[in-house]
Amino acid sequence: MESVVLMYHFINDDNSNFSNLKGISTNQFYEQLKVLLKKYRPISHEEILKSTQLDKFPENTFYLTFDDGTKDHSNNVLPIIKDLGLTASFFPVPQPLIDGVVPIIEKQRFLQYIGYEKYSDFLNVFCSEILKRVPKGKRSVFINSKENIEKSSTYLKHLTYYNNKERFYRKIRDLFLDSLIFEEIINNLFSKFYSDEISFIDNFYMSFNDLKLLISEGMTLGAHTYSHSLLSKLSDEECKNEIVESIDILQQKLLCKIESFAYPNGVRTQVAESILKSSMIKYSFGVGNLKANPKVNRFNIPRIDAASFESFLA
Numbered sequence: 001m002e003s004v005v006l007m008y009h010f011i012n013d014d015n016s017n018f019s020n021l022k023g024i025s026t027n028q029f030y031e032q033l034k035v036l037l038k039k040y041r042p043i044s045h046e047e048i049l050k051s052t053q054l055d056k057f058p059e060n061t062f063y064l065t066f067d068d069g070t071k072d073h074s075n076n077v078l079p080i081i082k083d084l085g086l087t088a089s090f091f092p093v094p095q096p097l098i099d100g101v102v103p104i105i106e107k108q109r110f111l112q113y114i115g116y117e118k119y120s121d122f123l124n125v126f127c128s129e130i131l132k133r134v135p136k137g138k139r140s141v142f143i144n145s146k147e148n149i150e151k152s153s154t155y156l157k158h159l160t161y162y163n164n165k166e167r168f169y170r171k172i173r174d175l176f177l178d179s180l181i182f183e184e185i186i187n188n189l190f191s192k193f194y195s196d197e198i199s200f201i202d203n204f205y206m207s208f209n210d211l212k213l214l215i216s217e218g219m220t221l222g223a224h225t226y227s228h229s230l231l232s233k234l235s236d237e238e239c240k241n242e243i244v245e246s247i248d249i250l251q252q253k254l255l256c257k258i259e260s261f262a263y264p265n266g267v268r269t270q271v272a273e274s275i276l277k278s279s280m281i282k283y284s285f286g287v288g289n290l291k292a293n294p295k296v297n298r299f300n301i302p303r304i305d306a307a308s309f310e311s312f313l314a
């Protein structure tokens with residue numbers, strides 16, 4: 001039987017301000033854990049550390065990971081996993097806590113799923129902002145026509161929970177749109193909803209004290225870059241800064257050892273891997289399915305997005 005590493009983001013209920021963010025409810029989370037505990041043996045960060053020295057992931061086991069450092073993790077996740085005697089890894093991003101700036105990834109997530117009443121409302125605004133900024137000859141791929149949306153149906157196919165509009169958005173964002181234009185549009189639109197980023201951050205992210213609480217409860221913290229940048233879009237120098245700064249800040253602020261890393265959006269690059277290898281990081285997580293073969297590159301251990309958990313069980 002194969003082992004599984006799960007990647008979670010949002011876990012909250014309808015009473016949360018952020019309950020639309022493609023997350024799961026606390027109940028669903030609890031049910032998933034019950035299934036996992038029946039099928040597999042839970043392991044700890046320490047056991048992964050030992051096993052990765054052999055580049056072999058322990059068989060028939062599961063491990064839980066939580067990305068991006070949102071308040072859900074200390075408020076909702078911690079009590080549940082503590083109750084079940086489990087430990088897990090958390091991968092916060094320092095930028096909001098240090099600079100008072102919400103990472104672009106979170107702003108665009110907010111705009112897609114909370115800012116507008118319907119996803120298509122968001123898409124209309126987003127695409128029209130692009131068309132204002134892109135020269136005539138290059139506009140056709142950014143038009144949110146039925147045809148273009150249909151053509152995107154195979155993009156990110158393995159992520160079963162996206163509809164075609166969401167696939168279209170991700171495709172133009174990832175493949176066609178200049179990242180500076182993307183950031184400018186997202187920053188602009190986000191500021192219409194939240195002019196005060198600090199209060200958004202206070203509500204949305206775990207503080208350093210919350211992170212200390214996780215550590216005191218036996219949880220493990222890992223790095224996830226400084227600002228949640230897509231490593232494939234950075235120069236070697238920028239990539240190094242993103243990784244090294246995230247490790248240094250967490251270690252200094254929390255007096256803990258940072259030995260693991262999660263690639264933002266699962267995007268691993270050769271350069272990033274070699275930077276990690278020359279740092280104190282002992283293993284890192286990507287995205288994918290940990291197959292029956294337990295032999296694994298310890299700098300790219302695949303994780304399953306827990307929002308696809310049902311299809312994983314099927």
Ligand SMILES: [Zn+2]
Binds near residue numbers: 224228264
């Ligand atoms: Zn992330």
